[in-house]
Amino acid sequence: MPLAIDSLAIRAPSGEPLFAPLTIQVEAGSVTTVMGPSGVGKTTLLQGIAGHLPAGFALTGHLALNGRPLNGLPAEQRRIGMMFQDAGLFPHLSVGDNLAFGLRATVRGRRARARVVDEALSTAGLEGMGDRDPATLSGGQRARAALMQSLLAEPEAILLDEPFSRLDQALRNGIRGFVLDHIRARSIPALLVTHDPADAQAAGGPMIPLDPAGVVNT
Numbered sequence: 001m002p003l004a005i006d007s008l009a010i011r012a013p014s015g016e017p018l019f020a021p022l023t024i025q026v027e028a029g030s031v032t033t034v035m036g037p038s039g040v041g042k043t044t045l046l047q048g049i050a051g052h053l054p055a056g057f058a059l060t061g062h063l064a065l066n067g068r069p070l071n072g073l074p075a076e077q078r079r080i081g082m083m084f085q086d087a088g089l090f091p092h093l094s095v096g097d098n099l100a101f102g103l104r105a106t107v108r109g110r111r112a113r114a115r116v117v118d119e120a121l122s123t124a125g126l127e128g129m130g131d132r133d134p135a136t137l138s139g140g141q142r143a144r145a146a147l148m149q150s151l152l153a154e155p156e157a158i159l160l161d162e163p164f165s166r167l168d169q170a171l172r173n174g175i176r177g178f179v180l181d182h183i184r185a186r187s188i189p190a191l192l193v194t195h196d197p198a199d200a201q202a203a204g205g206p207m208i209p210l211d212p213a214g215v216v217n218t
């Protein structure tokens with residue numbers, strides 16, 4: 001089921017449009033890559049889709065997920081998972097509690113949640129790390145924990161903002177494969193923002209240029 005983005009535009013607090021209006025359909029199980037010059041608004045685009053637009057920014061156009069209009073819905077009701085380069089784990093919660101956080105809405109009971117978390121830790125190669133502070137994990141471990149945290153909340157779409165950019169080259173291919181395989185296996189639509197052509201190639205989906213406002217696509 002797709003994420004439909006129709007004539008989406010975002011204005012900065014100054015009133016300036018960030019990027020040329022965007023119309024794309026992100027299909028289920030496809031990881032679509034968004035590339036564009038620095039400052040064009042890639043991160044802001046993902047924030048707008050997720051419902052986390054910074055104060056003063058304004059969005060126009062239409063967003064729908066699985067036929068459900070998203071415009072005007074608060075972020076908690078959009079069912080969209082986010083994964084950032086700095087992982088997005090809560091620093092004051094243990095790794096296990098971070099993973100359990102997204103389960104509160106879907107799995108009843110502390111023990112049942114602990115079982116699901118243990119399984120997810122093991123899938124991500126993080127056995128026994130549930131009690132650790134996220135700051136003590138390596139970059140690759142944090143990235144895998146963050147992905148699992150996003151997936152456990154059973155999002156209907158997932159947005160990835162440079163999730164691999166801080167990983168060293170040796171780890172990068174393995175983590176990228178792990179993350180992309182998991183997203184594709186769940187058959188959910190995903191948007192990936194990256195500067196790295198190798199990320200886009202590994203994603204295997206369409207590559208969408210985000211053009212500066214004023215550029216007319218022909």
Ligand SMILES: Nc1ncnc2c1ncn2[C@@H]1O[C@H](COP(=O)(O)OP(=O)(O)OP(=O)(O)O)[C@@H](O)[C@H]1O
Binds near residue numbers: 038039044045
């Ligand atoms: N809170 C804010 N208030 C005002 N302007 C902002 C704010 N956040 C971002 N901007 C501006 O909005 C524009 C888009 O920023 P954004 O981070 O979305 O770009 P980007 O394409 O993701 O850039 P990069 O590739 O460098 O990460 C930039 O010009 C940025 O300076």
